Amino acid sequence: MKRYMLSVALATALATTAHADMSGGAVKIGVLTDKSGVFSSLAGEGSVVAAQMAIEDFGDKLGVPVELVSADHQNKADVGTQIARQWYDVEGVDLIVDVPNSSVVLAVQELAREKNRVLIASGAGTAGLTNEACxxxxxxxxxxxxxxxxxxxxxxxxQGGDRWFFLTADYAFGHTMQKDVSAVVTAAGAEVVGNVVAPLNTADFSSYLLQAPSVNANVIALANGGTDTINSLKQAQEFGLTQQARIAGLAIFLTDVHSIGLEAAQGLYLTTGFYWDRTEESRNWSKRFFERHGAMPTMSQAGVYSAVTHYLNAIAKIGDDSAGPVIAQMKATPVNDFFAQNGVIRDDGRMVHDMYLAQVKTPSESTGPWDYYKILSTVPGDEAFRPLSESACPLVAK
Known part of the structure; x- marks a missing residue:
């Protein structure tokens, strides 16, 4: 009996020690997203659902509560930063996740550095996060x-697209997208023959799009996202531009195709980090997500689940939710789940994993709602993401 009581006491002491390093007696996660604007479908409430699923699936492995909060940054850097500061300083949030909109996420990443907390971007696209702004x-x-x-x-x-015209969103994401794509296509032998910038939340793209025929472009590249991409693609079709040039949707998400419809979107090439119908594991998780959200997940939403799970597993492994030790543990552990296999977090913060080149199906090829992509090829992670040898990140040893 004494031996049993001693064992219980020892176990209790160990548990107390393990949980002593959990700040505030809980782990708190904030989903900072766009709930009402151009990125609300590809992220938004779906990202909140994905984070909640990750927390529920993780269970009570920490012995302390895992709490979730969420907010709408309204696609404004000052609003996003104000929310993040309140979360970090007052509400004890340990991790902020998602943050679609590049100007917002760049500001929040700097704040996370200042406060020594963790940021994991899923919806954001600017490559500067792990390059010059790492x-x-x-x-x-x-x-x-x-x-x-x-x-x-x-x-x-x-496919013969050698004269590129860019319709670019006038903020960090759009400009970075145009720069990166221009470098790739010119290196492959194509020419950039024109570009025009448009503000976020533009409703009428006609004056921008109709400049493409004047320079004989055979590719119109949409360096924008969310409803801006949807509207510009629909209007390109309305003006007959899809008969004169191929449309390159550079940030196309599953929900965009769903909104546009296969009739307008068919044949589009795109690159994605996740497709719900690719494997048995991705299908199983996505069907669970659909039951709660009413739509199949985008890559950003699936990425939120994967990121939150990896973060919580790191805390469980080391018994500490301090930013430095948790990030070190995350970087030391490969990512293996329905989202990524053998993913690796590099010194610059980039989680390297396979990407997938896809093409949107024709209406006759689709078997029903959400059956939208043909996966044409797998792009290995070390080819898909910027090599460290080209990085401007000061954290990367040269």
Whole structure:
């Protein structure tokens, strides 16, 4: 009996020690996303659902609560930073995740560095997060402008697209996208013959799109996202531009195709980090997600689940939710789940994993709702993402 009581006491002491390093007696995760604007379908409430699923599936492995909060950054850097500061300083949030919109995520990443907390970007696309603006506190999980530039750009040049015209969103993401894609396609032998920038939330793209025929472009590259991509693609079709040039959707998400419809989107080339119908594991998880959200997951939403799970597993392994030790553990552990196999988090914060070159099916090829992609090829992670030898990240040893 004494031996049993001693064992219980020892186990209790060990548990107390393991949980002593959990700040505030809980682990708190904040989903900072776009709930009402151009990125609300590809991220938004779906990202909140994905994070909640990750927490529920993780269970009570920490012995302390895992709490979730969420907020709408309204695609404004000052609003996003204000929310993040409140979360870090007052509410004890340990991790902020998702953050679609490049200007917002770049500002929040700097704040995470200042406060020594963790940021994992899933919805954001700017490759600058792990390049010139890299941070020891930031991890870029799902995709970036470089990874879609490499795959989509090369594929379209091979298909004869040698005169490119860019319709570019006038903020960090759009400009980085145009820069990365331009470098890839010109290296492959194509020419950039024109570009125009448009503000976020533009409703009428006609004056921008109609400049493409004047320079004899045979590729119109949409360096924008969310509803801006949807609207510009629909209007390109309405003006007959899809008969004169191929459309390159550089940041196309599953929900965009669902909104546009296969009739308008068919034949589009795109690069994605996740497709719900690719494997048995991705199908199983995606069907669970659909039951809760009413739509199949985008790569950003699936990436939120994967990132939150990896983060919580790291805390469970080391018994500490301090930013430095958790990030070190995350970087030391490969990512293996339905989202990625043998994913690796590099010193610059880039989570390197396979990407997939896909083409949107024709209506006759689709078997039903959400059956939208043909996966044409797998792009290995070390080819899809910017090599460290080309990195401007000061954390990377030269």
């Amino acid at each position: 941070s020891p506190n930031g991890i870029h999980w799902t995709w970036d402008t470089y990874s879609v530039a490499v795959s989509t750009g090369k594929a379209m040049v091979k």
